[in-house]
Amino acid sequence: MKDQNCGYCMRGELLEQFGIYICDLSVSSLILFKEQSHPGRCIVAYKDHVSEIVNISDEERNAFFADVAKAANAIHAAFHPDKVNYGAYGDTGCHLHMHLVPKYKDGFEWGGVFEMNPGKTYLSDEEYQEMIEKIKANL
Numbered sequence: 528m529k530d531q532n533c534g535y536c537m538r539g540e541l542l543e544q545f546g547i548y549i550c551d552l553s554v555s556s557l558i559l560f561k562e563q564s565h566p567g568r569c570i571v572a573y574k575d576h577v578s579e580i581v582n583i584s585d586e587e588r589n590a591f592f593a594d595v596a597k598a599a600n601a602i603h604a605a606f607h608p609d610k611v612n613y614g615a616y617g618d619t620g621c622h623l624h625m626h627l628v629p630k631y632k633d634g635f636e637w638g639g640v641f642e643m644n645p646g647k648t649y650l651s652d653e654e655y656q657e658m659i660e661k662i663k664a665n666l
């Protein structure tokens with residue numbers, strides 16, 4: 528099922544407001560979050576428009592978390608964070624997804640909860656593409 532008003536479902540201009548599609552994983556899509564105060568921040572979005580983890584089968588849930596782990600491994604290999612924080616929200620966007628937020632000791636927001644969109648760091652198209660290539664090389 529797809530929602531015509533959902534960036535994760537429809538991609539295109541809706542997704543481009545906050546992210547850049549990287550690739551499909553087994554049951555989800557990997558997206559680079561445009562706001563890069565945490566270098567390497569990504570989103571893993573489930574393939575269908577479901578709101579809750581309880582709305583999918585055990586098999587699909589396990590595959591989704593395997594995709595999250597695969598993306599986290601690529602982020603660790605590409606950017607060497609000290610920790611990756613994971614956040615599953617969706618009060619307004621009601622599409623099952625997880626934010627993967629690399630944190631760096633002595634870096635932005637180390638030791639605290641990450642802000643959803645601090646609006647501080649945006650990159651050039653070339654810089655985004657370099658990040659995407661680093662992630663893809665480590666998937």
